[in-house]
Amino acid sequence: MSRPRGVAGRDPRAGFRAERTDAGASVPQGLLKAARRSGQLNLSGRGLREDGAGERGRDGDVGSALPAEASNAWKLPQCVWRINVDVPEEANQNLSFSAAERWWEQTDLTKLILSSNQLQSLTDDLRLLPALTVLDIHDNQLTSLPSAIRELENLQKLNVSHNKLQILPEEITNLRNLKGLYLQHNELTRIPEGFEQLFNLEDLDISNNRLTTVPASFSSLSSLVRLNISSNQLKSLPVEISGMKRLKHLDCNSNLLETVPPELANMESLELLYLQRNKLRFLPEFPSCRLLKELHVGENQIEILGPEHLKHLNSILVLDLRDNKLRSVPDEITLLQSLERLDLSNNDISSLPCSLGKLPLKFLALEGNPLRTIRREIINKGTQEVLKYLRSKIKDDGPNQSDSVVETAMTLPSESRVNVHAIITLKILDYSDKQTTLIPDEVFDAVKSNIITSVNFSKNQLCEIPKRIVELKEMVSDVNLSFNKLSFISLELCMLQKLTFLDLRNNFLNSLPEEMESLIRLQTINLSFNRFKILPDVLYRIPTLETILISNNQVGSVDPQKMKAMENLITLDLQNNDLLQIPPELGNCVNLRTLLLDGNPFRVPRAAILMKGTAAILEYLRDRIPT
Missing domain, CATH: 3.80.10.10 (Ribonuclease Inhibitor)
Structure with missing residues (x-):
């Protein structure tokens, strides 16, 4: 097999196996040809490798018989990095081109998808794709990112989720045009300094890592709309988090939070707040969160739900209080006139206020409570039956109600x-x-x-x-x-x-x-x-x-x-x-x-x-x- 053309800039550690890959075994020439026209290349789930060693298991795992010297094999073929640098294979074969297929008028690669492979590393040849706006390398075996990533200055979306990253290179803070950064399901223990320089970031997901703190500098991420920090080891949130003036979606599920800073209640743009599976004993008050539509605080240790917790939730649609230690629901629940879904399951509630029947609920969960005032058969019939029953109790308490019913029944034997x-x-x-x-x-x-x-x-x-x-x-x-x-x-x-x-x-x-x-x-x-x-x-x-x-x-x-x-x-x-x-x-x-x-x-x-x-x-x- 002949050595491929245009080897300048090739990683000298790649050896000859990389050349066999470049011949097209892993990346069909048809895909590369289409990518030069569209600017998009999708190599998801292709088991990219330098040679044929190693069987992919049914679930995409590498066979256990893979030889030790093949530990380096899971790298990307050079033809991908050099797609906009080297002369296409078809041109080398002296093929004729139509006006629409002239290779010298190819489009720079702007979107590269390498997800669901077995890549263990990326080389600095990444810099050969400076026009990239989307790089998706989720679901691989990456333990680090190359420092050359700083040269992808046009990058707007970077998905490195479901890998094995333990640290992020500081160079990632150079990606000033980044709008979406997805780092969930890695092994990160800290966020690099200078992260606040990503001032265009709108969507950040660092869930399912090993973080113990959130940098106070996050408050400088003024464009952030969605932040997911769930499933980490956070014991507290920085007060400065309230400085995110555009944040709408904050997910803090599955951490070790015992309290949330009162300043969180001043986030006027917040619409969705998730605090499930923490160690909260008190429900926060939200005097400034007039736009809050969903509040999820299930699976905590909250004992009291009082009027002060409800009076400001004018726009709330979903309130999840399941798996806590609540003993009662206040009559002021009727203040939540927009409420559609209320989950009270698995608490210690023995009775419900009849006024609850006045709410426009579409879903009400009550399972797992020692309710004594509503028969189980009514609860089993679903939300609307429960609400009608509660409304009926309001009417039954009114004057002369029972007399009128008896009189009517007697006239219709x-x-x-x-x-x-x-x-x-x-x-x-x-x-x-x-x-x-x-x-x-x-x-x-x-x-x-x-x-x-x-x-x-x-x-x-x-x-x-x-x-x-x-x-x-x-x-x-x-x-x-x-x-x-x-x-x-x-x-x-x-x-x-x-x-x-x-x-x-x-x-x-x-x-x-x-x-x-x-x-x-x-x-x-x-x-x-x-x-x-x-x-x-x-x-x-x-x-x-x-x-x-x-x-x-x-x-x-x-x-x-x-x-x-x-x-x-x-x-x-x-x-x-x-x-x-x-x-x-x-x-x-x-x-x-x-x-x-x-x-x-x-x-x-x-x-x-x-x-x-x-x-x-x-x-x-x-x-x-x-x-």
Whole structure:
């Protein structure tokens, strides 16, 4: 094999194995040719090496039989670094070029992806690609970065996550145009001095390292919008962190924090704050965080939730307090008029204020509390049932309420099997747990001129939806048909155009009618424990959907492109289905706050990723989208 042309600048330590690689065994000439035209080169997951030694295992690991002298073999072939320097191979072979393929008019490489290989080092030849704006080398075996990285002055995104870095070269602070820096899942113990010089940095992820402190100089990162310092060994946060005037997303999960500096409450731009899995005993107050939308303080040791903690959270949408030591919830919880998701699970709460029923909650978690004032069967029916129960207790405490109910019930003896109290007081048409195959006409007759917002026909033996349900189309917003024997959905249901919540779990359904597209207000649908083999296509065309629960079916695929268009979707439960693979493009569904995938037969993402939660899953998937 002949020595390649243009060896000037080649690493003299590379030996002859590098020349064999440059011949194109690891990097096809077609890829290099396309990269010269597009300025982008993707070599992800190619097992780059100098020779054929070493088998890649099923999971991408190097075989244990790799000889000792091959420890140097996991380097990048020279043809990549010299792509804009050397004459292309096709030119050396005297091939003719069309006007569109003239190699001397090639585009400088601006995007290089080397992720998911076994690279142990990068050479200083990195400087031969000064036009790079994106360098992605995540998921390798790198223990250091070359000092030549300082010469990539145009670099805007650098992803070195999932490697073995123990230190960062100080030269990295020379990358003044850097906007995104991803260093998660390494072995870093400190941040180099001068880091504040990265004043254009907008997104910084240094999670899952071994950091014990955050430099006070971070306050100078005035452009930073997102900072992830989770899963380190931080015992405190510097007061200066409040100087990040543009910071919207701060993730401090899984550290050793016992307190947070009061100055944190003055960060006016903060929208998302994660403090889960720390050692907090007190919930911070946030007098200046008027834009705070999500506060996650689960898995701490917080004992008290008082009015002072709630009164400033005017914009809060999500409040996660699970796995703490709370004993009560104050009546002032009603101040949170924007709250949509409240997680109180696994605390020591014995009762809830009835005023909680006034909140516009879409999700309320109460499991693991010694509640004495709400029956378990009500909690098991879900959020809306709990809220209705709490609202009913407010009404029951009002004057003469019980007298009016008794009088009405006495005037309707023929409808004694119908819960008239629920119709009049709670606006619920309830005929559940009767094990009947048909809903009697007297149930619908009992409605008369009353306003009905909810229908509960669960726990019966219904094989079809009663046709008279269409009589309620102008008012009903909540329908529960769970635990029946429905094998199809009738068109009458599709006419309930005010419907926002639909529970169809535990039936025999394997499809939904296209006419459900007319449910233009539907926000939540529960299809768990049915017989679906695909996610029903009609769901993609209901733009108002916020929650899709379709666990315990046989779903084998989802369409990530259609899913991305569902801008309001925040919860997707696909647990215990038949998904053999998760499309990486699902990572683009950035609006998802809850994505549940456990219990499927896919191999990746692995369980360790799933345990880290939705944000980690979406990031993992995005990193694997082919370019």
